[in-house]
Amino acid sequence: MSENQNRNFVVSQENWSLHRKGYQDQQRHMDKVKDAIKNNLPDLISEESIIMSNGKEVIKIPIRSLDEYKIRYNYGKSKHVGQGQGDSKVGDVVARDGKPGNQQAGPGQGKKAGDQPGNDYYEAEVSLEEVQNILFKELELPNLKKKEVADMVTEKIEFNDIRKKGLMGNIDKKRTILTAIKRNAMKGKAEITPIHNDDLRFKTWDEVTKPETKAVVLAMMDTSGSMGSFEKFCARSFFFWMTRFLRTKYKTVEIEFIAHHTEAKIVTEEEFFTKGESGGTICSSAYSKALELIDLKYNPVRYNIYPVHFSDGENFSTDNEKCFKLVQQLMDVSSMFGYGEVNPNNRYSSLMSTFKRIDDPKFRHYILRQKKDVYEALKSFFQKQETTA
Amino acid sequence: MEKELHRAIEEITDIAVGFGLDFFPMHYEICPAEIIYTIGAYGMPTRFSHWSFGKQFHKMKLQYDLGLSQIYELVINSNPCYAFLLDTNTLTQNKLIIAHVLAHCDFFKNNVRFSNTRRDMVESMTATAERIANYEMLYGKEEVEKFLDATLAIQEHIDPSIVRPNLLDYENEIDNDDIVVPRSVYDDLWDLDKKEEPKPTPIFKKKKFPPKPEKDLLMFIEMHSRELEEWQRDILTMMREEMQYFWPQLETKIMNEGWASYWHQRIMRELNLTTDETIEYAKLNAGVVQPSKTSINPYYLGLKIFEDIEKRYNNPTEEMKRLGVKPNSGREKIFEVREIESDISFIRNYLTKELVDQEDMYLFEKKGHEYKITNKDYENVRDQLVSMRVNGGFPYIVVENGDYLRNGELYLKHGFEGMELDPHYLEHVLPYIYQLWGRPVHIETYVEQKPVLYTYDGKRNYRKAL
Incomplete structure (x- = not known):
C-alpha cells in the first residue's frame, strides 16, 4: 500500500486469496439448483425433451423456485423506450418474442436482474448425467436371488x-x-x-x-387400439430410464421389444412406440413370446432378465388365468417381473385383479395415472429394500 | 506499471479538481477478477451471505471467463470512497475508470438524494454480515435463509423520502387504538393497579390502521407483524437500512452514469495519450456510451442530456435570457443540476423535444410476437421514461389496512399508473409477505383497466374482480 497525503488518495493491492465468499454462495446456489432438480424429479424425468433427446447431453430445465421474485411490472404489457439510428418509424419491429434485442448489457455496477423479459423463470442447464445421478441414487437393483454363476x-x-x-x-x-x-x-x-x-x-x-454381467430388458407392450399416445409415452419414458439405470449396473444391457395385441411379435424400437394396431388384447401371447425369446437367446445362467410389461389392463378375461401361469414361469427365470398399468381414469382392470394374487417379491407392479407417475413407478420397481427375503 | 498508475491517478485527480469536481478521498484497490465480481455481485466488499448473490457472481464471473464482459467500474459510495481496479486492466482502461469514478464520487458527495446516505456503510454492512452469520449459528442457516428469501422479495418497498415526517406520530395514534398489538408481554402488569373499570366495549369507532396509507412496507411489517422473532425484526431493520443506502443510486441511475460519462470524456481529452492509447480509449468509450434499440442506456442518455443542458445554457434563447439565464452559464448549470435533481425531475425538466427527435427515441410495445414501435411523440416518450423511473423503477405499493376484515389481515394497494404488475411474480411474492405477516395478504391492482384483488391465504392464491 502506498499513500499520497497531499493528493488524498491511496492505492493498495491486498491479499485477497482468502476471500471466498462469492464461491461459497455460488455453491449454495448450485446446491439449491440440485435440490430443485431433486424436488422436480417426477416432472423432469417425464419431460419430453429428455425422453426424445436420445441422450443428448445437456438439457435446459426450467427451475422456477430459484427466481428472485419481486413485485414487478408486466413487461409484455408495458410500453418501453428505445433509440433508433435516426430513421425509425412507427411500426418498425425492434425485437421478436423471447429475448428483445441484442442483450448487450451496459457496463457498470447496476444489478441487471430481471431485465430479460419473456423469460420469467430461471433455466438451469443440467446434463442428463446430473439428473441421472440424482435419480439413480434413489433406485436399487432388486437382488432377489443371488445368481449362482455370479462371477463369470x-x-x-x-x-x-x-x-x-x-x-x-x-x-x-x-x-x-x-x-x-x-x-x-x-x-x-x-x-x-x-x-x-x-x-x-x-x-x-x-x-x-x-465379472462379466449382462442384462436384457424384455419390453412388452400392449399395442392394441386402447393404448393411446399418453399410455405409450409413459411406457417409453419408463423404458428409457430403466435401460439407463440397468446400464449403470451391468456391463451390457440389451433390450428387446415385444409388441402384442392378440398375438405378439418382436419389433424394432420405432415400431414399438409408434405403431398402433386395433383389435383385442391377449397378454399371454407376449409372455409366451418372451419365454420363447429367453429359450432362444437369453440363457438365464448368463443373463439377468427383466421382463416388463406395459398395458392398460384390458385383457380378454379368459386369458387371465393363462397369464397368471406364464408370469410365474417368467419369474422363475428372471430377476424381476414388472407390470406397469397405465390407467389414468381408474378403470377396472381384469388383468390387475388377477395379478393381485401373485405373492412373490420378484413381481413388481405400479398403476400410472399421470406422467409424473413414471417416477413413482421407477421407484417402486427399483425400490431400496432393507431386507431381502 | 505501479508508478505509471500513480502518476496517472495524480494527473487525473488534478484535472478533475481543476474542473471543479468535488469528491471524497479516494481509495483505489487493485484486485483479481473473482474479487471484483464478488464485490460487484454483493454491491459491497463485505455483505451478508445469500444464494442470490452467488447466482449473480456466477453469472458475472462466467461472462468474464468467456471474455464477454466489457470493462467494469466499481465504486462504493463511502468516505473514503472505494474504487476497484481489475489487476489485468491496461493503463488506458484504468485511466478511463479513474476519471469515471471520480465523477461518481463527486455525485455521491453532492447530489441531494445522497445527503442522508451513511458514508460508513462499508463498516456497517460488515457488521450486518457478522450479525446475520451469528443468527445462522443460533437459528440455523436454513431458517435464516428462508427469512432472507422473504425479506429480499419486498426489500425495495421502503419509504425513501429524504425528509420523513416523524414516525412516532402515528405510533401514538395507534397506541390509543382498541386493538393494539401488545408492545411487550408485560403490558398487562401496568393495568393491575387500575380499577377494573368495565372496559368500554370497543365500539369500533375504528380508526384506520395505518391512519394514512403507509409506503414503508418493510417497516410496517417489522413494527406490527405478530409473527416475528426478535432476530427477524433485527434482520428486517438491517435490510431496510441497506436498501435506504442503495436507494439514491436507484433513483439517479441515468444522471449518475451520465455525469460520470460526461466527465470521463472531458478528463480523457486533457490527457496526453499516444495514438494507440487514443484508439484504445475511443473503442472503450464507444462501448460504454452506445444507444440501444430496446432499452435506455443510462450512460448514453444521461450524457446526452447533460451535454444538451450545457449547450443550451451556453447559448440561451431570448426567452431563456428573459428568465435570467446568462450566456455561457452551461457548466455552472450542470453542476446545479447534478446537485438538485433525480432521474425523474432530470428527464421531466431537461429532456427536450429537440433531444428526443435528435436521438430518435421512440416507444415500443409488444404486438403479438413482435415488439413494434408504436409512438414517437415527444411528450409520450418523455412521460413514459418518467413513469418508468418513478419509485426507482419499482411498482408503488402501500399498506392500506393492517387489520383488514378486523382479522389482522394485510391489505396492500398498488398505486396503478398504467403499468400492470407481472401476475406470475406477484403470486410468488404474496406467500413471502404472508410468511412475514402471518395472516392473509391482499393486494389491490388493475388488470385490463379493471380493479382486481389478489389474495394469498396461506394455502393458495386467489384472484377476484373488485
Missing part, C-alpha cells in the same frame, strides 16, 4: 497408465508431442521438434479381471 469372469488387458519407459511399439504419440511442445515452449518456441528422449511417453497396461 473375463480377463482383460487394459491400457490405463502412462510411463516414461516402455516398448517403442506402445509409444503414446499424442502425449509425447504435447510434452515436447511444452518443454520447447518453456524455452521460447512452441514447436514439436526437437523431441528429446525425456519427452517420450509410453502406454502401459494392467491385467484386470472383471
Whole structure:
C-alpha cells in the first residue's frame, strides 16, 4: 500500500486469496439448483425433451423456485423506450418474442436482474448425467436371488497408465508431442521438434479381471387400439430410464421389444412406440413370446432378465388365468417381473385383479395415472429394500 | 506499471479538481477478477451471505471467463470512497475508470438524494454480515435463509423520502387504538393497579390502521407483524437500512452514469495519450456510451442530456435570457443540476423535444410476437421514461389496512399508473409477505383497466374482480 497525503488518495493491492465468499454462495446456489432438480424429479424425468433427446447431453430445465421474485411490472404489457439510428418509424419491429434485442448489457455496477423479459423463470442447464445421478441414487437393483454363476469372469488387458519407459511399439504419440511442445515452449518456441528422449511417453497396461454381467430388458407392450399416445409415452419414458439405470449396473444391457395385441411379435424400437394396431388384447401371447425369446437367446445362467410389461389392463378375461401361469414361469427365470398399468381414469382392470394374487417379491407392479407417475413407478420397481427375503 | 498508475491517478485527480469536481478521498484497490465480481455481485466488499448473490457472481464471473464482459467500474459510495481496479486492466482502461469514478464520487458527495446516505456503510454492512452469520449459528442457516428469501422479495418497498415526517406520530395514534398489538408481554402488569373499570366495549369507532396509507412496507411489517422473532425484526431493520443506502443510486441511475460519462470524456481529452492509447480509449468509450434499440442506456442518455443542458445554457434563447439565464452559464448549470435533481425531475425538466427527435427515441410495445414501435411523440416518450423511473423503477405499493376484515389481515394497494404488475411474480411474492405477516395478504391492482384483488391465504392464491 502506498499513500499520497497531499493528493488524498491511496492505492493498495491486498491479499485477497482468502476471500471466498462469492464461491461459497455460488455453491449454495448450485446446491439449491440440485435440490430443485431433486424436488422436480417426477416432472423432469417425464419431460419430453429428455425422453426424445436420445441422450443428448445437456438439457435446459426450467427451475422456477430459484427466481428472485419481486413485485414487478408486466413487461409484455408495458410500453418501453428505445433509440433508433435516426430513421425509425412507427411500426418498425425492434425485437421478436423471447429475448428483445441484442442483450448487450451496459457496463457498470447496476444489478441487471430481471431485465430479460419473456423469460420469467430461471433455466438451469443440467446434463442428463446430473439428473441421472440424482435419480439413480434413489433406485436399487432388486437382488432377489443371488445368481449362482455370479462371477463369470473375463480377463482383460487394459491400457490405463502412462510411463516414461516402455516398448517403442506402445509409444503414446499424442502425449509425447504435447510434452515436447511444452518443454520447447518453456524455452521460447512452441514447436514439436526437437523431441528429446525425456519427452517420450509410453502406454502401459494392467491385467484386470472383471465379472462379466449382462442384462436384457424384455419390453412388452400392449399395442392394441386402447393404448393411446399418453399410455405409450409413459411406457417409453419408463423404458428409457430403466435401460439407463440397468446400464449403470451391468456391463451390457440389451433390450428387446415385444409388441402384442392378440398375438405378439418382436419389433424394432420405432415400431414399438409408434405403431398402433386395433383389435383385442391377449397378454399371454407376449409372455409366451418372451419365454420363447429367453429359450432362444437369453440363457438365464448368463443373463439377468427383466421382463416388463406395459398395458392398460384390458385383457380378454379368459386369458387371465393363462397369464397368471406364464408370469410365474417368467419369474422363475428372471430377476424381476414388472407390470406397469397405465390407467389414468381408474378403470377396472381384469388383468390387475388377477395379478393381485401373485405373492412373490420378484413381481413388481405400479398403476400410472399421470406422467409424473413414471417416477413413482421407477421407484417402486427399483425400490431400496432393507431386507431381502 | 505501479508508478505509471500513480502518476496517472495524480494527473487525473488534478484535472478533475481543476474542473471543479468535488469528491471524497479516494481509495483505489487493485484486485483479481473473482474479487471484483464478488464485490460487484454483493454491491459491497463485505455483505451478508445469500444464494442470490452467488447466482449473480456466477453469472458475472462466467461472462468474464468467456471474455464477454466489457470493462467494469466499481465504486462504493463511502468516505473514503472505494474504487476497484481489475489487476489485468491496461493503463488506458484504468485511466478511463479513474476519471469515471471520480465523477461518481463527486455525485455521491453532492447530489441531494445522497445527503442522508451513511458514508460508513462499508463498516456497517460488515457488521450486518457478522450479525446475520451469528443468527445462522443460533437459528440455523436454513431458517435464516428462508427469512432472507422473504425479506429480499419486498426489500425495495421502503419509504425513501429524504425528509420523513416523524414516525412516532402515528405510533401514538395507534397506541390509543382498541386493538393494539401488545408492545411487550408485560403490558398487562401496568393495568393491575387500575380499577377494573368495565372496559368500554370497543365500539369500533375504528380508526384506520395505518391512519394514512403507509409506503414503508418493510417497516410496517417489522413494527406490527405478530409473527416475528426478535432476530427477524433485527434482520428486517438491517435490510431496510441497506436498501435506504442503495436507494439514491436507484433513483439517479441515468444522471449518475451520465455525469460520470460526461466527465470521463472531458478528463480523457486533457490527457496526453499516444495514438494507440487514443484508439484504445475511443473503442472503450464507444462501448460504454452506445444507444440501444430496446432499452435506455443510462450512460448514453444521461450524457446526452447533460451535454444538451450545457449547450443550451451556453447559448440561451431570448426567452431563456428573459428568465435570467446568462450566456455561457452551461457548466455552472450542470453542476446545479447534478446537485438538485433525480432521474425523474432530470428527464421531466431537461429532456427536450429537440433531444428526443435528435436521438430518435421512440416507444415500443409488444404486438403479438413482435415488439413494434408504436409512438414517437415527444411528450409520450418523455412521460413514459418518467413513469418508468418513478419509485426507482419499482411498482408503488402501500399498506392500506393492517387489520383488514378486523382479522389482522394485510391489505396492500398498488398505486396503478398504467403499468400492470407481472401476475406470475406477484403470486410468488404474496406467500413471502404472508410468511412475514402471518395472516392473509391482499393486494389491490388493475388488470385490463379493471380493479382486481389478489389474495394469498396461506394455502393458495386467489384472484377476484373488485
